[in-house]
Amino acid sequence: MRAGALEAWKPRDGEWDRAAATHLYRRAGFGPAPGDVEHALDVGFEAALEALLARDGHDPALLNGVKHLLAAGSIDQLAAWWMSLILAGGAPLRERVTLMWHDHFATSNAKVDDVRLMHRQNALFREHGLGDFRELLHAAAKDPAMLNWLDGNDNKRGHPNENFAREVMELFGLGIGHYTETDIREAARAFTGWGTQGRAFRMREADHDPGPKTIFGRTGDFRGEDAIDLVLAHPGCARHVARRLLEELVAPRPKEAWIDETAGALIELDWRIGATVERILRSRLFFGPEARRARIAGxxxxxxxxxxxxxxxxxxxxxxxxxxxxxxxxxxxxxxxxxxxxxxxxxxxxxxxxxxxxxxxxxxxxxxxxxxxxxxxxxxxxxxxxxxxxxxxxxxxxxxxxxxxxxxxxxxxxxxxxxxxxxxxxxxxxxxxxxxxxxx
Amino acid sequence: MITTRRQFLIGGVRVAAAVPLVSLAGGARASARTEGDPVLVVLQLSGGNDALNMVVPHRQDDYYRMRPTLSLARENLHALDDDHGLHPDMAGLGELYAEGHLAVVHGVGYPEPNRSHFRSMEIWHTADPDAPPGDTGWMGRLADQIAVRQPGTMAALHVGGGDLPLAMYGREYFSPTVRDARGFRLRKPGGGFDGLRGRLLDRPPATGDLAFLREAAAGTYRAAERMAAVAGRESAVSYPDLELARRLRLIARLVAGDFGTRVFHVALEGFDTHARQKATHAALLGELSQSLTAFQRDLEASGAADRVITLVFSEFGRRVKENASRGTDHGAGAPVLLVGHAVRGGMHGTAPDLQRLENGDVPPTTDFRSVYAALERDWMRLNSATNAASLELIDA
Amino acid sequence: MNLERILPLGALLLLPVATRGVLHDPPAPIAPERDVATLIPDRAVFYVDAPGMPALLEQGLDHPFLKTLLASPLGQLLQTEMEASPEELLAVGEALLGAPVLPTLASMTRHGAALASGFGPKGVAWVLVLHGDDDLIAEEVLTKIFDQLESQFEAPGAFDEPHASVRGADVWYLGDDVKIARRDALVVASSDEGYLRDVLDLAAEPSAKGLAGRASFDEARETRSDEQLLWGWVDLKRVEAVANWSGSGEKMKELRAMNGQPAVQMLLGPGVAALGTSETATFWIATRGAELELGLAGQGVEPAEVLMPDPSRDAPPAPLPHADDCGSLLVYRDLAGAFAHRVDLFPPEMLPKFSKATTDLALFFGGKDLGEDVLPHVSPWIRVVARHPRFDEGVVPEIPLPAAAALVKVDDPATRGPELTAAFQTLISAINLDRAQKGMSPFVMQLETVDGVFVTRAHYPPPGPEDGVDMIYNFVPAAAMVGDVFVIGTHASVVRDLVGEIASGETRPVEGASEAMWLDGPALARVVEDNFDALVMQNMLDEGHDIEAARQEIGGLLGAVQSLERLDAEILYPDDDSVEVRATLVLHADEDEEAVR
Known part of the structure; x- marks a missing residue:
C-alpha cells in the first residue's frame, strides 16, 4: 500500500536541485564531497540515489587495520578509526545507520572499559545495521559490551536484573508506555542466566529461572530469546523502530501518520532496515518541506x-x-x-x-x-x-x-x-x- | 548506575553536555544588573584539615600532652582571643581577624560523623546527611535560583582543575569549570569577522530552532568577550606565586569586572596528613593564608570587599591525639572560617574542650547546615537548601 | 721657560695623538698559531668553535662518520628530506665561489673559526671570526660574495670599495644588520659594530687575551679537544642576570629550580639536576670513525651533596651480555637521603608529596616507615636491565614490548628478603583488588625455585579464544632475593635468567661505579619491526595520511632506528664542582658493503 508520505518522489523540472541533492547526501550519509552535487545533478535523481545506495565498500586496509589497534586499548584511537571511516566516505549510508544504532543501543566505554568489546559492538552495527532488525535486536541484546553496560551479567534466578529488561523494552524495542512493571519483572526472569565469560556471551543454565512467565498477556516458560521475540511481535515495536528511522532521516517529533506508514512498510519489507530506509529516501516526505533544515546538527x-x-x-x-x-x-x-x-x-x-x-x-x-x-x-x-x-x-x-x-x-x-x-x-x-x- | 551527565573539556573550560540553556535563553536583552549583588566564594580544603593546629587552643594543657611533636608553641601563634591563636604561618589571616573581617565558627560538623573522605565530602556538598545522595548540591541549587533571576549571566563557576564538584550540580544550571584565565577564548579568523558575525546574528527575528541557535550564539559571544575583558585586567595587589593565589586572583578580577557570576568554588588539596604532618601542614596553611589575604586586599582595593564572603571548610577535622607516624588521623568536628567585610568577625559556636572529647575527637557542636543557611538566606538572600536556622554570622 | 724648545717638544708629543685616527701604523699580521678565542671580546656569553673543522673539510664526504651516515638508512632518509644530494649542493657552492667549496673553506678556517654572541646596545649581538691561511683566497671569497649581493640587491659597485678602515682592516656595512671586515686572512662578520671593533682591536694586539683571558672560560676549556667538530661554551650566570633583568627569566628560573625538584632528582639523578645550577656550561660534538660523541658539562655547579653518588656504596653486579639485551643502566638514587633531608633540599610546596608517598607506601611495607625503616637498608645504586622476554607460556601479546628488571643490593638479606618479597606480594594483591573491582581477572601468584632461589611471580590467566592477546600479557611480574641482591622485573623469564646468572656468578663485579647506560640499536629496531602495522595505523589516524604515506613514514622511522648500532651514555664528575654527561652514538657500519668495495 503506497499512499501518503512515503509515496515516491518524482521531481519536476528544477526540483532536483543543489538543495535537494545536498539534503540527500547530508542525511543519508555524511555530506557531499567536492563535485558530488554537480555529478548528482548531471545524472538525475534516480541515478544519483542508486549510486549512493551502491556506494558500500570501505577501504579494506582501513577497515581491517583496526585489529592492530585493539591491543593497545585506547578508546580515543578507536573513535579516531571510526571517524576515519566516516570521513573517507566509502560507505556513507552504512556509517550513518551505524551511528544511529550506536545512539539507539547506546553503550558507553566509560563503564565497559574494553576497547575490543566496543569495537565488536560497532562491527555488529556495521554488519547487521541495514539487515533484518529482528536479528539485530537479538544480537545486540546478547552483545557482551551491552550486557556489561546494563549489568545483564548480574542476572540470576532469585535476583533478576530489571535494568536490562527495562531498557530492552523501553529504549530498544517498544518505547515508553507499552508495557507494565509486571511485564518488566517477568521479562527479567526470562533473561536470567544470561551473562558473559571473558569477552564472550555465556548462558548459565543453573542461573536461569525456568518457570512460567507472563509477558504481554502471554504465558510460557519463556527464555531470553523468547522474551525478545515477544517484544518484536508487539505492535509497538515496529512503530518504535519506524519512529527512530524517521527521527534520524526526516525530522524530530515525526507525525503519527508517518510513523504508521513507515511501520507498515517495515513489516511489509520483512523488517529489513536497508529497504525501509530506501523507501524513506525515495519519498515525498523526505524531500518535502518538513524534512528540510528540520533539526540541529549533532x-x-x-x-x-x-x-x-x-x-x-x-x-x-x-x-x-x-x-x-x-x-x-x-x-x-x-x-x-x-x-x-x-x-x-x-x-x-x-x-x-x-x-x-x-x-x-x-x-x-x-x-x-x-x-x-x-x-x-x-x-x-x-x-x-x-x-x-x-x-x-x-x-x-x-x-x-x-x-x-x-x-x-x-x-x-x-x-x-x-x-x-x-x-x-x-x-x-x-x-x-x-x-x-x-x-x- | 551510570552517571547521567558527561563532562568534556574545551580549552580551559569544562561544561556539562546535554543542558538546556537556562542561563542564556530568555530574552535578547543584556544581562540583568549584577553590580552590588552579594558573591559567595567557597574554598574547600580537601583531605581533612587538622584545624586543631590551625586555630590552636593553646591554653589547654591536653593539647600539648596529646601532641608531643606536633603541638605549636604559644609564643609563635598569632593571637585571636585569649584562648586561641592562629598557626605561625597564617600571619595574614591574623591581621584580618584583628580588623574584624574573619569569623571562626567552632566545632562544625553533622551528627554521626562519617570518616570516609568520599562520604563526608558528599554530605557537605549535598547538605543532606540523612538521605542517599541526590545528584544536586547546595551551591548548584543556589545557582539555579540565580540563573532564573539573572538570565544571560554565568551564575556559578568552578575555578580550578578536575571534575565539577557535586556541590555545584544544580537541577537546571550546570556550572562551567575554568582552569585559568585563558579558557573561554573565542577564535577570530581575520579582520572584519566580528562585524560580519554580528550583522549575521542581528537580523529580523526567526522562529523555532533558528531563533534558539541565534540566542545561544549571541549569549556565548557576550560571555566570551566579557571573560576576556575582565580576566585580562591588572590586579592592584601582588599575589604570591602559588596555585591557590592564581585561582583567587581570577575570581577577584571577575568580581571586580562585574562578570556577573555570584557563586565560586575553589579547592586546595593535600590536607590528608597521616604521617609527618608538621612541615606539610605548615606549607599548606601558609599557602591558604597568603592567598586568601592577597585576595581580600585585592577586593578592598577594587571596592568589592563589601560584597564578597569566603567560606573555608574541610570535610572533617582530625583526631586530637597524634599518631605514631607524627601525623593525625580522620576526626570529626572542626572550625570553619568566614572572611569578608560583611562578616561578623570573632569567635562563634562552642570552642573545643579537650577534656570532653567523643571517641577522641572534637564533637560537632554546630550543624554545618546552619552555616549554609546563614550564607544562603542572610547573605545571598535566596532560598536555603535546608530548613536549619541560620547562625548570626552576617552583619546586615 | 724657553717657548721655542717647548713647542716642538710638545708637537712631537702630540703627534701620535693628533694622527691617531688618521694615520696609524698598520698592525702586525696575526700569528698563525694565535688562539682564535683570544680574538673574541671577553664580554661574550656564548662561544662556539670547530677545532676539527679543517680536517673534516679536507676529507669532505670521505670523512668516516659522514660516509657511514650517508650510507645508512637514516642518511638516505635525511637526503630524501633535503631534496638535493651533498654532491649537488657542493657543485652549487663551487659555481658560486668559482673554486671548490671544501678546500676554500678549509683554507679560510685553517687557523681557527669561532662564532660568539653577547649583549650589545641593540640586544643580542653575534660575531663570526675566520682566521685563514691565505690572504688572496679570503679576498677572493669576499669579492665573490659581494658580487652576488650586488646583483641581488641591484646595487652594482656598492661593495667595490670598503666603507671604512678600522685598525688596518677593510670594513663593509651591509645595511644596518651585518658588518664585514677583512685584514689579511682574517675575516670578521658581526651584527654589532662594537663587537667588530673589539675583535679588530684584539687582533691588533698580539698579546691580548680576549675571552681566553676569562678564568671561567679558560677552566671550561678542559673539555675541549682538537678532534672535536664543534665545541661551545655558555656563561649561564651572565645570561641569567640579563634574562632576569629583561623580564624573560622564566626558562632560566626553571633551569635553576631543577635541582630542588624531587621529580628531577629522582628521575634524572643528582648529576643532571646539578647541571641546572652551573655557572658556565660547555657542549661538544666529536667523531671517531663511525662513532659520534656528544658532551655536555657544567662548571661551578652546586649539587645537592647529600644525594651525589657515593662510590663506596655497593653496586649490584652487571650481567654478562645476553642475546636478547635491549640495554641497561646504572643509576644512583639516594631515596633515603632525599627523605631524610627533604626539608633542606626541596621547597615547601613539594613536601606534601613526601607525606603522601609515605602514607601510601606504608601499606606495602606493613606499616613500616619508608624513609626510616626501609630505604636506608637499600643501596642507592640501582641497575635496570632491559631485555626482550621469552613468551614461553605460549601467549604472545599482539603488541610485544621489552621487559625490564631492577637489581639492588641490600644489607642484611635475611631481613630484607622477606620484607621486600612481602611488599611485592602486597603490590600484586593490591593490583588484584583493583582488577576485581573492575570485574577483571586477577594475577595468579606462584612460587618457583631457580638454582635454589625462591622466585615469586604473578601471571595473568591465558585469554579465551575470542579475547585477543592484550598488552597486559607483556607483564609477568616477578621478584627474588638472590644472595644480597634483590631482583624485581616486569617479566619472569628475565628475572629467572638474572637470578640464574647472579647465583652462578656469571656476572661482572662492579668497582668504582658511575652512572651510565647503554642501548642496543638492533634490539630497539626489533620493537619497531614487531609493531610495524600498529604504528602504521596509528600514523594514519594521528596524521591523516593514507596507508602508503603512513608506511613510508614508519619505514623511515624503522630505518633510522636500524642505523643505530649502540648508544652509550655516562655521567662523570671530573672534580668537585663540575658535572659531565657524555653520550656516544655508534652507527651501524654495513660490513658487507665494505667487503664488496
Whole structure:
C-alpha cells in the first residue's frame, strides 16, 4: 500500500536541485564531497540515489587495520578509526545507520572499559545495521559490551536484573508506555542466566529461572530469546523502530501518520532496515518541506559534513576530538538513552567549541590552522571577484537558504577584504559559524 | 548506575553536555544588573584539615600532652582571643581577624560523623546527611535560583582543575569549570569577522530552532568577550606565586569586572596528613593564608570587599591525639572560617574542650547546615537548601 | 721657560695623538698559531668553535662518520628530506665561489673559526671570526660574495670599495644588520659594530687575551679537544642576570629550580639536576670513525651533596651480555637521603608529596616507615636491565614490548628478603583488588625455585579464544632475593635468567661505579619491526595520511632506528664542582658493503 508520505518522489523540472541533492547526501550519509552535487545533478535523481545506495565498500586496509589497534586499548584511537571511516566516505549510508544504532543501543566505554568489546559492538552495527532488525535486536541484546553496560551479567534466578529488561523494552524495542512493571519483572526472569565469560556471551543454565512467565498477556516458560521475540511481535515495536528511522532521516517529533506508514512498510519489507530506509529516501516526505533544515546538527555529523564538503585534510584523531569537545564523544554516550540531540546539543560551552572548530577550518585556508589543511577554492569554486564570493559560498554550504539579507550581509563583508582569497576565508568562516549552517 | 551527565573539556573550560540553556535563553536583552549583588566564594580544603593546629587552643594543657611533636608553641601563634591563636604561618589571616573581617565558627560538623573522605565530602556538598545522595548540591541549587533571576549571566563557576564538584550540580544550571584565565577564548579568523558575525546574528527575528541557535550564539559571544575583558585586567595587589593565589586572583578580577557570576568554588588539596604532618601542614596553611589575604586586599582595593564572603571548610577535622607516624588521623568536628567585610568577625559556636572529647575527637557542636543557611538566606538572600536556622554570622 | 724648545717638544708629543685616527701604523699580521678565542671580546656569553673543522673539510664526504651516515638508512632518509644530494649542493657552492667549496673553506678556517654572541646596545649581538691561511683566497671569497649581493640587491659597485678602515682592516656595512671586515686572512662578520671593533682591536694586539683571558672560560676549556667538530661554551650566570633583568627569566628560573625538584632528582639523578645550577656550561660534538660523541658539562655547579653518588656504596653486579639485551643502566638514587633531608633540599610546596608517598607506601611495607625503616637498608645504586622476554607460556601479546628488571643490593638479606618479597606480594594483591573491582581477572601468584632461589611471580590467566592477546600479557611480574641482591622485573623469564646468572656468578663485579647506560640499536629496531602495522595505523589516524604515506613514514622511522648500532651514555664528575654527561652514538657500519668495495 503506497499512499501518503512515503509515496515516491518524482521531481519536476528544477526540483532536483543543489538543495535537494545536498539534503540527500547530508542525511543519508555524511555530506557531499567536492563535485558530488554537480555529478548528482548531471545524472538525475534516480541515478544519483542508486549510486549512493551502491556506494558500500570501505577501504579494506582501513577497515581491517583496526585489529592492530585493539591491543593497545585506547578508546580515543578507536573513535579516531571510526571517524576515519566516516570521513573517507566509502560507505556513507552504512556509517550513518551505524551511528544511529550506536545512539539507539547506546553503550558507553566509560563503564565497559574494553576497547575490543566496543569495537565488536560497532562491527555488529556495521554488519547487521541495514539487515533484518529482528536479528539485530537479538544480537545486540546478547552483545557482551551491552550486557556489561546494563549489568545483564548480574542476572540470576532469585535476583533478576530489571535494568536490562527495562531498557530492552523501553529504549530498544517498544518505547515508553507499552508495557507494565509486571511485564518488566517477568521479562527479567526470562533473561536470567544470561551473562558473559571473558569477552564472550555465556548462558548459565543453573542461573536461569525456568518457570512460567507472563509477558504481554502471554504465558510460557519463556527464555531470553523468547522474551525478545515477544517484544518484536508487539505492535509497538515496529512503530518504535519506524519512529527512530524517521527521527534520524526526516525530522524530530515525526507525525503519527508517518510513523504508521513507515511501520507498515517495515513489516511489509520483512523488517529489513536497508529497504525501509530506501523507501524513506525515495519519498515525498523526505524531500518535502518538513524534512528540510528540520533539526540541529549533532557534532559528529557537523564535523564530518564540513570536512568533506570543503575537501579539507584533517587527521581523524583531531576530527573525533573536535566532535567530543562539542559534546559527542564516540563510544561514550552520556547514558543508555544515548544523546538526546536537538537543542540539548547547545549550551555556552558547546557553542563556543563549535565556533572555534569551524572558524579554525576556515582559517586553514590562509594557513592559520595547526590541524587542518584546506584550499577553499577547490571545493567552493574559484571566484573571479569578491562580489561573487558570497553567493558562491552560500550556494554551496547552505543551498536551501532563501534569505537575501543574509547574502547581502556577507557581500558587504567580502567587499571590505583586500583580496578574493581573504574574502573567501572570511565569508566561509562567517557562514560556518552562523546558526543557519547548523540546521540540517 | 551510570552517571547521567558527561563532562568534556574545551580549552580551559569544562561544561556539562546535554543542558538546556537556562542561563542564556530568555530574552535578547543584556544581562540583568549584577553590580552590588552579594558573591559567595567557597574554598574547600580537601583531605581533612587538622584545624586543631590551625586555630590552636593553646591554653589547654591536653593539647600539648596529646601532641608531643606536633603541638605549636604559644609564643609563635598569632593571637585571636585569649584562648586561641592562629598557626605561625597564617600571619595574614591574623591581621584580618584583628580588623574584624574573619569569623571562626567552632566545632562544625553533622551528627554521626562519617570518616570516609568520599562520604563526608558528599554530605557537605549535598547538605543532606540523612538521605542517599541526590545528584544536586547546595551551591548548584543556589545557582539555579540565580540563573532564573539573572538570565544571560554565568551564575556559578568552578575555578580550578578536575571534575565539577557535586556541590555545584544544580537541577537546571550546570556550572562551567575554568582552569585559568585563558579558557573561554573565542577564535577570530581575520579582520572584519566580528562585524560580519554580528550583522549575521542581528537580523529580523526567526522562529523555532533558528531563533534558539541565534540566542545561544549571541549569549556565548557576550560571555566570551566579557571573560576576556575582565580576566585580562591588572590586579592592584601582588599575589604570591602559588596555585591557590592564581585561582583567587581570577575570581577577584571577575568580581571586580562585574562578570556577573555570584557563586565560586575553589579547592586546595593535600590536607590528608597521616604521617609527618608538621612541615606539610605548615606549607599548606601558609599557602591558604597568603592567598586568601592577597585576595581580600585585592577586593578592598577594587571596592568589592563589601560584597564578597569566603567560606573555608574541610570535610572533617582530625583526631586530637597524634599518631605514631607524627601525623593525625580522620576526626570529626572542626572550625570553619568566614572572611569578608560583611562578616561578623570573632569567635562563634562552642570552642573545643579537650577534656570532653567523643571517641577522641572534637564533637560537632554546630550543624554545618546552619552555616549554609546563614550564607544562603542572610547573605545571598535566596532560598536555603535546608530548613536549619541560620547562625548570626552576617552583619546586615 | 724657553717657548721655542717647548713647542716642538710638545708637537712631537702630540703627534701620535693628533694622527691617531688618521694615520696609524698598520698592525702586525696575526700569528698563525694565535688562539682564535683570544680574538673574541671577553664580554661574550656564548662561544662556539670547530677545532676539527679543517680536517673534516679536507676529507669532505670521505670523512668516516659522514660516509657511514650517508650510507645508512637514516642518511638516505635525511637526503630524501633535503631534496638535493651533498654532491649537488657542493657543485652549487663551487659555481658560486668559482673554486671548490671544501678546500676554500678549509683554507679560510685553517687557523681557527669561532662564532660568539653577547649583549650589545641593540640586544643580542653575534660575531663570526675566520682566521685563514691565505690572504688572496679570503679576498677572493669576499669579492665573490659581494658580487652576488650586488646583483641581488641591484646595487652594482656598492661593495667595490670598503666603507671604512678600522685598525688596518677593510670594513663593509651591509645595511644596518651585518658588518664585514677583512685584514689579511682574517675575516670578521658581526651584527654589532662594537663587537667588530673589539675583535679588530684584539687582533691588533698580539698579546691580548680576549675571552681566553676569562678564568671561567679558560677552566671550561678542559673539555675541549682538537678532534672535536664543534665545541661551545655558555656563561649561564651572565645570561641569567640579563634574562632576569629583561623580564624573560622564566626558562632560566626553571633551569635553576631543577635541582630542588624531587621529580628531577629522582628521575634524572643528582648529576643532571646539578647541571641546572652551573655557572658556565660547555657542549661538544666529536667523531671517531663511525662513532659520534656528544658532551655536555657544567662548571661551578652546586649539587645537592647529600644525594651525589657515593662510590663506596655497593653496586649490584652487571650481567654478562645476553642475546636478547635491549640495554641497561646504572643509576644512583639516594631515596633515603632525599627523605631524610627533604626539608633542606626541596621547597615547601613539594613536601606534601613526601607525606603522601609515605602514607601510601606504608601499606606495602606493613606499616613500616619508608624513609626510616626501609630505604636506608637499600643501596642507592640501582641497575635496570632491559631485555626482550621469552613468551614461553605460549601467549604472545599482539603488541610485544621489552621487559625490564631492577637489581639492588641490600644489607642484611635475611631481613630484607622477606620484607621486600612481602611488599611485592602486597603490590600484586593490591593490583588484584583493583582488577576485581573492575570485574577483571586477577594475577595468579606462584612460587618457583631457580638454582635454589625462591622466585615469586604473578601471571595473568591465558585469554579465551575470542579475547585477543592484550598488552597486559607483556607483564609477568616477578621478584627474588638472590644472595644480597634483590631482583624485581616486569617479566619472569628475565628475572629467572638474572637470578640464574647472579647465583652462578656469571656476572661482572662492579668497582668504582658511575652512572651510565647503554642501548642496543638492533634490539630497539626489533620493537619497531614487531609493531610495524600498529604504528602504521596509528600514523594514519594521528596524521591523516593514507596507508602508503603512513608506511613510508614508519619505514623511515624503522630505518633510522636500524642505523643505530649502540648508544652509550655516562655521567662523570671530573672534580668537585663540575658535572659531565657524555653520550656516544655508534652507527651501524654495513660490513658487507665494505667487503664488496
Amino acid at each position: 557534532p559528529v555529523e557537523l564535523v564530518a559534513i564540513t570536512v568533506r564538503a570543503l575537501g579539507a585534510r584533517v587527521a581523524p584523531r583531531d576530527a573525533a576530538e573536535a566532535a567530543a569537545e562539542m559534546g559527542q564523544s564516540l563510544f561514550r554516550p552520556p547514558s543508555v538513552k544515548g544523546w538526546d540531540g536537538g537543542r540539548t546539543w547547545i549550551n555556552a560551552g558547546t557553542w563556543l567549541a563549535r565556533h572555534n572548530a569551524l572558524a579554525d577550518v576556515a582559517a586553514a585556508h590562509r594557513g592559520e590552522s595547526d590541524a587542518v589543511e584546506v584550499d577553499l577554492s577547490v571545493a567552493l569554486g574559484a571566484a573571479e571577484s569578491r562580489d561573487e564570493v558570497a553567493a558562491m559560498v552560500v550556494g554551496n554550504l547552505v543551498p536551501d537558504l532563501d534569505d537575501p539579507a543574509y547574502v547581502n550581509a556577507l557581500r558587504a563583508g567580502a567587499e571590505s577584504c583586500e583580496s578574493v582569497d581573504d574574502a573567501l576565508a572570511l565569508v566561509t568562516a562567517a557562514v560556518l559559524t552562523s546558526p543557519e549552517y547548523h540546521l540540517l
